[in-house]
Amino acid sequence: MSNRIVNRKAPKKGADFYETPRDAILKLLENESFDGGISEPACGKGAISRVMIEKGYRVNSSDLFSYGYGKPGVDFLVSKKKVDNLITNPPFNLALEFTKQATSLTMRKVALLMRIQFLEGKERGEFFKHTPPRESMSSAKESLVTKRRLT
Ligand SMILES: C[S@@+](CC[C@H](N)C(=O)[O-])C[C@H]1O[C@@H](n2cnc3c(N)ncnc32)[C@H](O)[C@@H]1O
Numbered sequence: 001m002s003n004r005i006v007n008r009k010a011p012k013k014g015a016d017f018y019e020t021p022r023d024a025i026l027k028l029l030e031n032e033s034f035d036g037g038i039s040e041p042a043c044g045k046g047a048i049s050r051v052m053i054e055k056g057y058r059v060n061s062s063d064l065f066s067y068g069y070g071k072p073g074v075d076f077l078v079s080k081k082k083v084d085n086l087i088t089n090p091p092f093n094l095a096l097e098f099t100k101q102a103t104s105l106t107m108r109k110v111a112l113l114m115r116i117q118f119l120e121g122k123e124r125g126e127f128f129k130h131t132p133p134r135e136s137m138s139s140a141k142e143s144l145v146t147k148r149r150l151t
Contacts, residue, residue, distance in 0.1 A: 016091030017044055017067075020113050025051040028087070031137060034109055036084030041076035042098070045069050048087055048113070077101055089113040096124055103131055 025048055034057065040049045043061035046069035052059045060083070061070030077097055086106045090098035095118050102110045116138055118124065 016093050017065075018089065018092075019045060020047045020089045022047070022051060024113055027137065028111055028113065029055060031135075032109065032111060034085040034087075036108060039081075039083035039086045039106075040070070040088050041074065041079065041086065041102075042088045042090055043067075043070040044089075048089065052087065079105065081105065082107060085109045085111075087111045087113070092118075096127060100127065 029051075038049075038052050038057050038059045040046075040052070040059055040061045041063075043049050043063045045067045046061060049059045049061040049070065062074035062076070063070055063072055064075050066072035077094070079101070083106055085108045086102045087110075088098070088102070090102075090112060092115060095112075095114055099110075099112060102112070112118075116136075119128070119133070119136065
């Protein structure tokens with residue numbers, strides 16, 4: 001991995017950075033528990049990871065860009081590393097690619113915190129025909145989609 005990538009700061013436009021509200025993560029944890037480790041592959045400043053660690057989970061955090069939290073320079077879309085569980089709030093402009101990658105690499109549960117509009121759309125509709133969400137939930141501030149890997 002080159003330093004150029006590791007030290008790359010998130011561009012003002014392009015990283016699609018948005019910090020997940022704490023309430024949304026707590027809402028997820030009211031409804032779901034996770035056995036084993038957690039991967040947060042687009043951790044940003046650690047909003048999700050910090051809450052999960054506080055609740056006693058073992059979390060591996062990385063991001064393509066550097067925000068001073070987790071391991072920077074890791075492009076999740078080319079990762080081949082299998083994980084127990086994955087929780088993230090993906091960049092919305094890459095949400096489907098992240099979802100496909102997450103479901104292929106995760107052995108237990110995938111939880112994606114994102115806008116509810118993700119459930120709409122033709123291309124995503126095709127994907128959901130084969131890999132439907134087990135459950136979706138929404139909080140006042142954030143919409144959540146959780147799904148179990150289907151194999
Ligand atoms: C919507 S933000 C969410 C940040 C954090 N998960 C949170 O909930 O606060 C999306 C994150 O995805 C990261 N990202 C964008 N493309 C990525 C990629 N290919 N691999 C890993 N992270 C990526 C961005 O740098 C940004 O931190």
